[in-house]
Amino acid sequence: MKFIFCSRYATATSRKGFTLLELLVVVMIIGLISSMAIPQYRRSVYRAEMIEGMSHGKTIYDSALRYKSVNGSAPTNFNQLDVGFAGTTINGNSFTNGSFTYILNTDNTTIQNTKAGYRLEMRFPTVSNSGVSAPIYCCPRTGNQDGEWLCKNASGGVRSGSCYEIK
Secondary structure, eight states: OOOOOOOSSOOTTTOOSOOHHHHHHHHHHHHHHHHHHHHHHHHHHHHHHHHHHHHHHHHHHHHHHHHHHHHSSOOSSGGGSSOOOTTOOOOTTEEEETTEEEEEOSSEEEEEETTTTEEEEEEOOEEETTEEEOOEEEEEOTTOHHHHHHHHHHHTSOEETTEEEEO
């Protein structure tokens, strides 16, 4: 005698699709991975932007040093420099390009990031008994954790007042 069971429930081999519990577990795992990856991604983007700002700032800084060596004094506006940025009108001693504001001062070039909460200061060289000094500082905006993290890691953690000196 052979018994045949008729069931409303499908057997495991003929089942198609996923259960609600399986879907919830997968969504939870994706959420956990995303919560860890997104802040790291944002910091990577800020780090790349910092390198871009330093690159542009270094170009401006070198041009200002050339001007200072030829004329004996620091430039007072960007029109005196031998560099420019395509598609950007530059008048006076500051301009904005993308997420950066570049400011030309008498003793340094400042690059202010409008998104990541920090500014870079490239000081013109000074001569003293201990030699020539031309420090670069990364200064986080007060209370901005991303700016603080970025400046601390870019400098190796060497703090100088409210800024970090990049070595």
